[in-house]
Structures are given as C-alpha cells and as structure tokens.
Amino acid sequence: MGKFISFPSLLFIFFFILSIISSSSSSSSSSCPIDLSYVETFPWDTSLCREPVHKDCCQTLLSLFGIGTAQHLRDTLNFQLPDANSSSSCLSNFQDRLSAVSVNSSLVPQCFQNSTQFVADPKGCAGIITIQDWFEKAGPTTARLNDSCKGDVTGLTRCSSCLDAGLKATTQLLGIDPNGTKCFHFAVLYAAGIANELGPKDLSTASCMLALPLSVTETGKSSDNLSRKSILKILFGSLGAVIGVLLAVVLIITYRRRDKRRRQNAHHEEFVDSFRATVLPNSGAKWFRLSELERATNGFSQRNLIGQGAYGIVYKGTLSDGTLVAVKQVVNLDSQGDEEFCNEVEIISKIRHRNLLSLRGCCVTSDDTKGRRRYLVYDFMSNGSLSDNLSNSWRSNTNNGKTPLTWPQRKSIILDVAKGLAYLHYGVKPAIYHRDIKGTNILLDSEMKAKVADFGLAKQIGDEGQSHLTTRVAGTYGYLAPEYALYGQLTEKSDVYSFGIVILEIMSGKKALETTNPSVVLITDWAWTALKSGKVEEVFEESIRREGPKGVMERFVRVGILCSHVMVAFRPTISEALRMLEGDIDIPRLPDRPLPLSHESFSSSVGFNSFTSGSQTSRPSSSTRSAF
Ligand SMILES: *[C@@H]1O[C@H](CO)[C@@H](O)[C@H](O)[C@H]1NC(C)=O
Ligand SMILES: *[C@@H]1O[C@H](CO)[C@@H](O)[C@H](O)[C@H]1NC(C)=O
Ligand SMILES: *[C@@H]1O[C@H](CO)[C@@H](O)[C@H](O)[C@H]1NC(C)=O
Ligand SMILES: *[C@@H]1O[C@H](CO)[C@@H](O)[C@H](O)[C@H]1NC(C)=O
Ligand SMILES: *[C@@H]1O[C@H](CO)[C@@H](O)[C@H](O)[C@H]1NC(C)=O
Ligand SMILES: *[C@@H]1O[C@H](CO)[C@@H](O)[C@H](O)[C@H]1NC(C)=O
Numbered sequence: 001m002g003k004f005i006s007f008p009s010l011l012f013i014f015f016f017i018l019s020i021i022s023s024s025s026s027s028s029s030s031s032c033p034i035d036l037s038y039v040e041t042f043p044w045d046t047s048l049c050r051e052p053v054h055k056d057c058c059q060t061l062l063s064l065f066g067i068g069t070a071q072h073l074r075d076t077l078n079f080q081l082p083d084a085n086s087s088s089s090c091l092s093n094f095q096d097r098l099s100a101v102s103v104n105s106s107l108v109p110q111c112f113q114n115s116t117q118f119v120a121d122p123k124g125c126a127g128i129i130t131i132q133d134w135f136e137k138a139g140p141t142t143a144r145l146n147d148s149c150k151g152d153v154t155g156l157t158r159c160s161s162c163l164d165a166g167l168k169a170t171t172q173l174l175g176i177d178p179n180g181t182k183c184f185h186f187a188v189l190y191a192a193g194i195a196n197e198l199g200p201k202d203l204s205t206a207s208c209m210l211a212l213p214l215s216v217t218e219t220g221k222s223s224d225n226l227s228r229k230s231i232l233k234i235l236f237g238s239l240g241a242v243i244g245v246l247l248a249v250v251l252i253i254t255y256r257r258r259d260k261r262r263r264q265n266a267h268h269e270e271f272v273d274s275f276r277a278t279v280l281p282n283s284g285a286k287w288f289r290l291s292e293l294e295r296a297t298n299g300f301s302q303r304n305l306i307g308q309g310a311y312g313i314v315y316k317g318t319l320s321d322g323t324l325v326a327v328k329q330v331v332n333l334d335s336q337g338d339e340e341f342c343n344e345v346e347i348i349s350k351i352r353h354r355n356l357l358s359l360r361g362c363c364v365t366s367d368d369t370k371g372r373r374r375y376l377v378y379d380f381m382s383n384g385s386l387s388d389n390l391s392n393s394w395r396s397n398t399n400n401g402k403t404p405l406t407w408p409q410r411k412s413i414i415l416d417v418a419k420g421l422a423y424l425h426y427g428v429k430p431a432i433y434h435r436d437i438k439g440t441n442i443l444l445d446s447e448m449k450a451k452v453a454d455f456g457l458a459k460q461i462g463d464e465g466q467s468h469l470t471t472r473v474a475g476t477y478g479y480l481a482p483e484y485a486l487y488g489q490l491t492e493k494s495d496v497y498s499f500g501i502v503i504l505e506i507m508s509g510k511k512a513l514e515t516t517n518p519s520v521v522l523i524t525d526w527a528w529t530a531l532k533s534g535k536v537e538e539v540f541e542e543s544i545r546r547e548g549p550k551g552v553m554e555r556f557v558r559v560g561i562l563c564s565h566v567m568v569a570f571r572p573t574i575s576e577a578l579r580m581l582e583g584d585i586d587i588p589r590l591p592d593r594p595l596p597l598s599h600e601s602f603s604s605s606v607g608f609n610s611f612t613s614g615s616q617t618s619r620p621s622s623s624t625r626s627a628f
Helices: 007-030 057-076 084-100 106-109 132-140 143-147 156-176 183-193 201-208 214-221 223-265 266-277 290-295 336-349 388-393 408-427 482-487 494-509 523-533 548-564 575-583 607-611
Strands: 305-308 312-318 324-330 358-367 373-379 442-444 450-452
Touching: 057 084, 057 106, 057 183, 084 106, 132 143, 132 156, 132 183, 143 156, 143 183, 156 183, 156 201, 290 312, 290 324, 290 373, 324 442, 336 358, 388 442, 388 494, 408 442, 408 450, 408 494, 408 548, 408 575, 494 523, 494 548, 494 575, 523 548, 548 575
Parallel strands: none
Antiparallel strands: 305 312, 312 324, 324 373, 358 373, 442 450
C-alpha cells in the first residue's frame, strides 16, 4: 500500500496544475478581497514556523491571517469573506506569501483545518455579518471596546483591559447565541479593525489583540534588510510563487489523499484488532462483552440512565461480581467519534491516580445486527458530579436529596481537583491537558473524594509540533480560557483558567456564566468586584459563610480569581496554584482588572479611566505575546 503518489503521477499532477494555474492565476488571485502583502513585510516572528516548527506556529499563522481579516473589516465593514471561493483564493494567496518568506506553505492546510471558517455565516455568532449587525447585537459593550482598545495598547495593563472588554462583548453575544463559536473572534476583529484607530497593522495592536508574536529585531526595522528582501523578491518572487503554489497544491492533494486513505484504512476490524492487541494488555483494564454490559444495565434501560452529554450516554450498571459501574456509550460513531474514543481509551488506560477517574474496561461491537457501538466502563461514583452537588442554589428543583456541601468538603474537593490536574500536567510524560475541566466532569465518590473524569477531549502533548494543535475549539463556554476560545492555543494555563472558574463556583455555588439576569455576568468579575470592595464574604455561599477561618476561605477565592485571569501571563501553573491553596507560598498581589461592565462608572461611559490605578507598567513583550 503505497503511502505516496507515484512519481509519474506526481509529475502529471504537477503539469496539470501548472496548466490550470497559467490559465486562471490572474482571476483566482483577484478574487481574494484581502491584500496579504503585509505577510512579507510585517515583522512577525517567522522563526516559529521554520524548521523545526514550533508548537506556536499555527496560532501565529492564524493571528497573521487575522491582520488581513481585521483590515478587511475596516475596509468593507464585513466580518468575514463573502464566499468559499474568495476564502480559498485568500488562503492560497496566503500560502504564496508564506513561501516567499521561506515558511513551508503546507503548514496552512495543517493549521487551517477548515477553510470555510473564514466565510460569512450567520450561525458563526448571533447572526452577525456586518458591522451594523455587531452594533445591534453587542450593544453597549461596544463603547467599552472603543474605550479600552484605542491607541497604543502596549503593556500588560492596557492590553489586559482591552482583552477584558473583548471578553465582555463575547459574553454579551453568547447570551444571545449560546452556540456562537466565533463570537470571541469577532470581538477581536472589532477591537483590532474598528475600535483601534491605528488598525491591525500597528505593531502594538497586532501583538496585543491578535497575539501575533513579533520578531525579536522588530524594533530596529532595518531598511537594509527590507531592500535586500525586495531585490530577492523581484528576482525570485514570481518563480517562487509559482513553485510555492504548485508545491502547496500537490501537498494538499497528497495530504487529502493520505487522509482519505487513512480514514478508509481505519476499517473497523483492523481498528478493533489493533486495539485489542496494543492498548489494553498492560493497562489493568479489561475487555467487556456486550452481553455482560447488557446484563449489568438491564439492557441499557431508561431506568439505568444517569447522564447524557454531547459525547455520550451514561448508564449505571452492576457487574456479575456485584461491583457498581458507570457505562458510557460513545455516541459519535463517525470517524471523529472513533478518534475520540481511541484517544480517550489510550489516555485513560495509562493513568492511575487517586484523583483521576480510572477506566475499568471497554467494549467495542462490530457485528452488523447490533451495529457499531463503543462503551467505556468506569467505577461508579456514588455521589454524582460536582454540579449535582452545587446545584442547590441555582436550580429551582432543590430537593434532589443533596445537602449543601460543607466548607471542609469544598476545600478537599478543590485540593483533589488541583492534585489530579497537577498529575496530568506534571506526573505523566508527555503532559496531558484535560481541556474540559468543569463541574460535570468532576465526580465524587462515596467519601466525597473528587476525581477528575472525562478525558474524551484530553490530548496528549507530543514533542512533534503539530499534533496537538487544533483550530477546532472544544470545551465549554464559561470555562474556556479566552486564548483557547479564540485561537485554539492550548497551554497548561487553559486548564488553570477552567480550574479557577471551578474554585469560584465551589466557593460561591454560582454558575460560571450567570445568564439569568438581564445582563450576563462572568463569575470572575463578580468575585473580583466583591473582593476589591472588601466584601469577600459575599462570594462565599450562604451555607458556609459562618464556617472555617475566613482567611483560608479568602485565600481560595483569591487563587480562583488569579487562575481565571484573562491574561495567560498572570495565571499560576497548577502546581503553583496548589501550593498557594495549601498556604505554602504567598499569593501574588492580584493584578488589577478593569471594572466589570455593570459598574456605574461604565454605564455613564465617562469615568472609565478611573480604574487604571494598577501598578503593572512592565511590558515584557514575551508575555503580551501569549495574551489571547
Ligand atoms: C466558485 O468557483 C467555481 C469554479 O471556479 C464556480 O463554478 C462557482 O460559481 C464559484 N462560486 C461563486 C459563489 O462564485
Ligand atoms: C513542508 O512540510 C511537509 C510536511 O509537513 C514536508 O513533507 C515537506 O517536505 C516540507 N517542504 C519543504 C519545502 O520543506
Ligand atoms: C467546515 O465547517 C463547517 C461548519 O463550521 C461545516 O459545516 C463543514 O462541513 C466543514 N467542512 C469541512 C470540509 O470540514
Ligand atoms: C465605537 O467606535 C466606532 C468607530 O469609531 C463608532 O462607529 C461607534 O459608533 C462607536 N460606538 C460607541 C458605542 O461608542
Ligand atoms: C444550540 O445547539 C443545541 C444543540 O447543539 C440546540 O439544541 C440549541 O437549540 C441551540 N441553541 C440555539 C440558541 O441555537
Ligand atoms: C537582517 O537580516 C539578517 C539575516 O538576513 C538578520 O540576521 C538580521 O538580524 C536582520 N536585521 C534586522 C535589523 O532585521
């Protein structure tokens, strides 16, 4: 089974494409409404995308392309490209430009998994297509963006305040359209393209709002280098562009074919066999027969159903030896479902830690009568999920038989989750980022010990560059770190963000994103406002207010706020957070945050500048870089 197309056919494709390009290159390049020439002149850090390709390369390319989209918004007042044709022509133009600066253009199809992501689509975010739609939907949050994101946004404090305004606008939009996956992206395009009068091609704008890494020598933009570059361009530019496009198209075709073949090859039997052979033997987990699971769950009866989510249906079951288990049926059986299933089994079968839910076994059916089914079998957690135990104060049906958690229970749950996460980040090599830490993924056993569950979204972080990069944003809004929501930039700090939100939920019994009020409120902002005004006890849920030393409870709230700071640079690592919670190290002074949207000084939209009392004046460009 040849992995690659044979050389003669490659040659054929080459000339075939050559003829297509020579006949249509002028029309295809003219249909991209974005002028991408900045790719060659803007001082972005090209070294990240040269061999060896750095893990931040994809995010860098997305940010770089973002300059063009933001400029497009500025020029045409449209958030996205008009149609798929213009989008693909922009991407191929983008590839040419990258080739001209010696960046392998095949990175584009790798990083931009779906070229339609740049095409106007009312489902992207609350039906927004033009700037007019934005003004209608984003409402007063626009004024905040106008204010916080104007002028030179160099420095952590200024950038953080702009970012925060972007998050506010996003929150507002998600209140209108909870499924709007592009809302944060639009907020950034608005900030860089409209709110900031300097525009997306300004260095500080691109570096803060689009999180574009700049080249180290950016300060001394040498005209010498520029002119040398233009001479080189004149000499080799056109030749390079043609070769680049050819190479790119050939690579895309090869890539697509290989991908298709790979998918076909992931034929069921093969999949099952390789699985049986490789995954389970040394993991302590066992293979179940479907009949065993049917017996255990009364034929998957409705009465045994204990949970249902986007990734699966969970049944309670009793094995023949009497042990209680949770049987999760994986629902997406398309190729992605298979992938996620493999991923989950592979990852969790390697993990053993008392604060992580371990796998008891799994079951894969292949017979045609019952269809293809996949099951995962876990220990049964008798006290359900953390959300079940916190729901008292935010659901009307409070009589689900649960008493509110006590402060010592809450404290130990928070520490358990921190330990589980610290193990994922530091205890296994390569590290695992969970990516979907939230209340429903934290389970409680009979002794109220917490275990982190659901690694369906976890990805193992290899050293080989691209594999863990994703533009498909998974996870849950409200818990999602802003940089991850926007760029799929996945770091350990994204988990830390979600963990911070969970701490605040546990302390307060409130939801991550409170949408019941007319205005949508982020839990971090609410907690920060209370803490800053000296009323930290308002954050503690009523039932625990009189328990425990207030100082310790306040420490937990502070760590929660710090972990869920919008700026990656301010968040601790999970092991630092754990030591802060345990009181082993001091909590740094909380970085100043802008006032929440609901604050009166904002609604009058006059006294807005009053908050800049913070003392963050340093400007480490390496940390602003990780801004979004
Ligand atoms: C896109 O291009 C194809 C062929 O190049 C053409 O048939 C189609 O009509 C174009 N679609 C739009 C919306 O321009
Ligand atoms: C570009 O990258 C692909 C795989 O990522 C590789 O096969 C190809 O050789 C690279 N091309 C160049 C010119 O380095
Ligand atoms: C691209 O994404 C859209 C939705 O965002 C989806 O409908 C479409 O099928 C995707 N296309 C490919 C090729 O994955
Ligand atoms: C924000 O700025 C834009 C562009 O300068 C302007 O058109 C818009 O009216 C402003 N909106 C508010 C609410 O200030
Ligand atoms: C969001 O998506 C879910 C399912 O994916 C659907 O049930 C729900 O109606 C959608 N909500 C809106 C506001 O479109
Ligand atoms: C000019 O280009 C050379 C390599 O081409 C590089 O080493 C040098 O840092 C560049 N100087 C500036 C100021 O960009």
